[in-house]
Amino acid sequence: MWGGSKLSSSGRRFLGGLRAGFRSTQADSSRLTTSAVYPKNQLSWILQVKPWVFNENRIMWSKSYSMTFACLNWMKNYRLPWTRPYSTSRTTVDSSEVKTFLALAHRWWDEQGVYAPLHSMNDLRVPFIRDNLLKTVANHQPGKPLSGMKILDVGCGGGLLTEPLGRLGASVIGIDPVDENIKTAQHHKSFDPVLDERIEYRTCSLEEIVQDTAEMFDAVVASEVVEHVIDLETFIQCCFQVLKPNGSLFITTINKTQLSYALGIVFSEQIAGIVPKGTHTWEKFVSPEKLESILESNGLSVQTVVGMLYNPFSGYWHWSENTSLNYAAHALKSSLQEHPAPAEFALKGETEELQAEASTNSGVQEELKK
Numbered sequence: 180m181w182g183g184s185k186l187s188s189s190g191r192r193f194l195g196g197l198r199a200g201f202r203s204t205q206a207d208s209s210r211l212t213t214s215a216v217y218p219k220n221q222l223s224w225i226l227q228v229k230p231w232v233f234n235e236n237r238i239m240w241s242k243s244y245s246m247t248f249a250c251l252n253w254m255k256n257y258r259l260p261w262t263r264p265y266s267t268s269r270t271t272v273d274s275s276e277v278k279t280f281l282a283l284a285h286r287w288w289d290e291q292g293v294y295a296p297l298h299s300m301n302d303l304r305v306p307f308i309r310d311n312l313l314k315t316v317a318n319h320q321p322g323k324p325l326s327g328m329k330i331l332d333v334g335c336g337g338g339l340l341t342e343p344l345g346r347l348g349a350s351v352i353g354i355d356p357v358d359e360n361i362k363t364a365q366h367h368k369s370f371d372p373v374l375d376e377r378i379e380y381r382t383c384s385l386e387e388i389v390q391d392t393a394e395m396f397d398a399v400v401a402s403e404v405v406e407h408v409i410d411l412e413t414f415i416q417c418c419f420q421v422l423k424p425n426g427s428l429f430i431t432t433i434n435k436t437q438l439s440y441a442l443g444i445v446f447s448e449q450i451a452g453i454v455p456k457g458t459h460t461w462e463k464f465v466s467p468e469k470l471e472s473i474l475e476s477n478g479l480s481v482q483t484v485v486g487m488l489y490n491p492f493s494g495y496w497h498w499s500e501n502t503s504l505n506y507a508a509h510a511l512k513s514s515l516q517e518h519p520a521p522a523e524f525a526l527k528g529e530t531e532e533l534q535a536e537a538s539t540n541s542g543v544q545e546e547l548k549k
Contacts, residue, residue: 270384270386270409270410271384271385271386271408271409271410271411271413271414271417272356272384272408272409276407277356277357279455279457279458280336280357280360281357281359281360283455284337284357284359284360284362284363285359285363287336287337287338287339287360287363287364287367288337288339288363288367293453293454293455294336294337294339295494296453296454296489296494296496297336297339297340297403298339299489299494299495299496300402300403300431300487300489300496301339301340301343302495302496303487303496303497303498303507304340304402304429304431304507305340305343305344305347307429307507307509308344308398308400308429309324309325309347311427311429311482311483311509312325312328312397312398312427313325315397315425315427320348322348323347323348324347324348325344325347325348325349326348326349327348328348328349328350328397328398329349329350329351329352329395329396329397329398330344330349330350330351330352330396330397330398330399330400331351331352331354331392331395331396331398331399331400331421332344332351332352332353332354332400332402333354333385333399333400333401333404333418334354334355334401334402334403334404334407335353335354335355335360335361335364335380336355336357336360336364337360337363337364337367338353338363338364338367338368338378338380340400340402341353341364341368341378341380342367342368342371342374342378344400345368345373345374345377345378346373346374348377349377350377350378351377351378351379352378352379352380352381352392352396353378353379353380353381354380354381354382354383354384354385354388355380355382356382356383356384357382358382361380361381361382364380365380368380385414385417385418385421386413386417388421389417389420389421392421393420393421394420394421394422394423394424394426395421395423396421396422396423396426397422397423397426397427398422398426398427398428398429399418399421399422399426399427399428399429400429401414401418401428401429401430401431402429402430402431403431403432404430404432405430405432405465405470406432406433406459406460406463406464406465407463408463409463411465411470411473412473412477415473415474415477415479416477418479419477419478419479419512422512423512424512424514425511425512425514426511426512427509427510427511427512428474428479428509428510428511428512429507429508429509430470430507430508430509430510431487431505431506431507431508432464432465432470432505432506432508433459433464433465433504433505433506434464434465434466434467434502434503434504434505434506435461435464435465435466435469436464436466436503436504438503438504439461439464439503439504440461442504443459443461443464443504444459444461447491451491453491467484467502467506467508470508471484471508474508474510478512478513479510479511479512479513480510480511480512480513481508481509481510482509482510482511483507483508483509484502484506484507484508485498485499485500485502485506485507486498486499486500486501486502486503486504486505486506487499487504487505487506487507488501488504488505489504489505
């Protein structure tokens with residue numbers, strides 16, 4: 180029927196291609212029993228008129244089957260957002276911020292200098308960290324209440340907060356992307372043999388140590404840091420991954436309000452010179468509401484948010500119900516058992532359906548082989 184002289188040259192080329200495809204398909208499908216699909220008296224006609232039938236079915240079946248197992252493989256490897264291993268190909272460090280702090284690296288321990296507000300902030304943030312951590316333990320040693328705990332101080336700078344935590348008995352790792360900051364911190368702790376044993380400093384970013392320190396720390400501290408990172412969501416994901424189950428994350432930062440711009444940047448940097456110009460970028464400030472949303476969506480349950488106010492005339496900080504300027508937050512790492520994601524149940528149902536379909540396809544394959 181296909182060999183008539185009425186076919187054009189292009190038609191004959193097309194027919195030749197179909198026949199060649201059919202011969203290839205017939206060789207690949209030599210193990211198939213013809214009666215399994217069509218009666219014998221119909222099969223020859225179908226193969227003559229439509230030589231691509233088996234080829235088409237084979238391709239469609241293969242695609243369906245491969246897609247099924249591709250989906251199953253994806254389901255097997257799927258992890259909720261906060262449990263996915265972080266790729267170190269991305270960074271949360273802003274190179275322009277590194278240059279700013281590099282120029283000030285030698286001034287960390289000048290209690291009357293540009294970092295005076297951070298020295299003073301220890302009067303609030305150290306008790307805030309200590310008291311919330313002690314709520315998680317039944318007993319503690321007098322004089323060393325944080326003994327036995329491992330704490331990661333992210334963006335430790337010259338060690339202003341790292342050292343007080345070490346003196347409370349904790350084993351602390353302080354990390355900072357600015358090498359000169361770490362050198363300053365190491366030099367200062369060397370004067371105290373006790374701190375020299377309890378504190379370790381590393382020049383690196385948080386994302387660089389995620390894989391090596393997964394679920395290692397009882398607490399992560401990011402004090403006056405999140406307003407300097409370029410990817411807050413990724414930063415929070417990394418914090419989650421290095422925390423032990425039920426571990427604590429402590430953050431102090433600056434709210435994103437008109438008042439914080441007027442006082443935190445215009446007054447503090449440009450008028451009073453409390454901090455060097457260019458230290459902060461208002462667009463990177465984050466509101467408590469946005470921070471809480473990011474924390475909760477990444478498996479961290481917010482426990483406390485409280486305002487902090489700094490008096491530039493007295494040089495002291497105090498707690499406040501007003502969070503329009505600075506504030507502190509404490510969050511706990513949630514376990515999947517306690518907070519199952521709704522998607523988890525939907526994915527489970529989809530997995531069962533895909534497995535059933537794969538089983539059916541497998542049965543069809545076995546039937547065709549008989």
